[in-house]
Amino acid sequence: MESDEYEYSGFWVRAGATIIDTILLLLITTPIIVTVYGWSYFTDESYGIIAGPADFLISWVLPAIAVIAFWMLKQATPGKMAISSKIVDATTGNPASTAQLIGRYFAYFVSAIPLCLGIIWVAFDKRKQGWHDKLAGTVVIKKTKTGPEPVKFRNT
Template structure:
């Protein structure tokens, strides 16, 4: 059981963790895109286009499948994303305080989509909720807490 509400992570620290995570993922994606497309960076940065043909399977893999797999993997291994780890946060089951299960990770990840749809209201909800849960947390029955580890 979770001990006290004061250990829930609030909106701003979670936003900071998200920014860190986005930066790390951006570096990984840029490295893979540079490796695969090899060149045209001046043209790509100036116009957003390349002389090389885009490869749909690779673009889908890098932009959608890779973030999905990496996110679920790090949540499963460390109960947190790299940004949350750096800021001393952890994702746990809201009822028991235990490590989240794979199904909870999947529901939580997919819950980001409806949470983001209406002006990000489901994400902003963290700032006003008693347990600091976003809609994705409520769907998966998870909370983000300040870790003692």
């Protein structure tokens, strides 16, 4: 992989990718949750953080498996694919290992807990790494020239 063909994916494009991924996950998990618990799942305060074993599987386990599987197979979630980005090992540029990807997923919680500072860190870091990237030894990159064809005019 030629390093001059790639650049680090910044905060705003990654935020856009996260929005895409969140919408897709909600489109998949919401109908399942409603089928199991009904619409009261969203309004009944007695459910607490986790409404039961099915909720845990649908809301926590299924997304974790889906995200890690996409990272392993495609080096990106659908949102990252939409912005032409991929997750690679920060040292070599090769695909991240399974251990790195699993660690990266759980490191998201570390990044999010203190007011999402670890995620916002992407905006200020030289290599655009969030804390989850730093902990896992990964970076998110994209090809440098991913925009549309440049404008060309005929000389008249």
